[in-house]
Amino acid sequence: MIPENFSKALLRSAKNDVPLPNAKVRAMAHVEHALADAMQAAAAGNGALVAAKTLATVKVAVAAAVLAGAAGLGGGYELGRTSAPPVKITSAPTARAVAAEASALPVPAAVLARRPAASGAPAEAAAPADVCTAAEVVKADKCSTPKPGSSVTFAMKTRCSEASLDVFWVDESCREVFRGLVAPGATFWQDSYEGHVFRVRDHATHRLVSEISPARLEAAQDRAKYWKGPRTELPLVVVHEGDTPIPESPVPECTRGGGRGAVLHVKNERKTEPIALMRVDFDCKETGHPQMIAPGTVAEVGCSEGHAFRVRDASGALLTDVVPTFLDTSTYLTVP
């Protein structure tokens, strides 16, 4: 049916065009992640200061974080932007929500300053620079099947030591849809379905690095059933007045994807001192968004079952680790 006043109708139709429901949330989380990383990089007073000053593009934001060796942007992108499915984003806290909660109390500089380097830091684990640039270009001819199979969660670790990678989902029409940016050496998690195809390209050159179609592990549960129902209540974490710091050590376990929505309660029984809840990302690094918990209060933290945390006192000393308790049935891949 073609309207009588066609040109006016065309103009009117634009008004109803709106972004996807979670687009703004994803964007906010992404921008705030980039801001927090840039601030951290700038505060560290290292080479990333220059990048943070000119924070203007995604590339620069990534460069700031990478140069600073600060928070893993791979995880940040995943949480905040396009790699996690909308259902997960709504149940898990966005960086925005965390930052908003944290902003109620000032974060002592010591908390940020005393964070140790991640265990198995990407730069150390990464292969030589030419692994990605010299990777043989694979043929890109697969598309996602229109009726995908069972749910699959996969973790893709990049062996690139310098190149950032773009991950694209190849839809059933064979179009590439951007899903996320993976920093060198970082891990990218994605909830998907069997039969879905992803292409991995060099962020700078758009050169094809790999084409993957992750298969589901036999033990993996169907997400459609597993993610239903109320959120999982994670074991209560209580910080007592007399708790003394434990020795500083690398993060025992990284955050993992694929878990269902969960809620974590952290109780600060101290009378005068706040504590800081630090999120751990997919590469075992503490992210730059501590949530400060006031004395005598209980913080409720929306998260997923696979999320890991650390608790620090106001001086930045490590008090305890909160590790994931669920069965990880993700498919692990390495690219290239």
Add this chain to the structure above:
Amino acid sequence: MPSFPVPVSRPDRPQRGAVARVSDGAARVRTCMDTHYDAVWRFLRRLGLAPADVEDATQKVFLVFAGRASAIDPGAERSFLFASAVRVASDARRKRARSREMLADEGESFDVQDPSPTVEENIDDRRMRRWLDEVLDTLSEEHRAVLVLVDLEEQTMADASDVLGIPKGTIASRLRRAREVFEESATALKAKLEKEV
């Protein structure tokens, strides 16, 4: 190629530390994203960006804003965002033209949760928007930006002049010409569609 100006900003302000500037920006970015995200997204979409690129481009616009928030006068946020969007759209189009993959005209962003087709009620709207984009594609970049700003985003000619950094008189003449081309293209498209029916 059009030469779009540097967005409205205050480069003459004293330079401050990077941390302070980024920190100041965070609160404004939140407010601005809440208020203007949809408008910026829609503006970029109507400037001709493929659906798959719009979300990225919108984020890029707000990242630019975040990096320069301290230099933008209160009240000038929307103009700055639209001006940045014009440049980001221009860059994105160039990049897309260079890339090997060509996206189809139609399509929505990927949604893992529900990859099924859009519900029927939206089909008419989507079809109209596809036709709208088809008609807008017949305009030059300069004319398209003016038409989208004034007729779709309901900016005044003065605002459009600020955003695009060109005199009001030029805006008026471009708008007049843009509307003529739009009308001609819409009429031609309508005739074509009626013929097909």
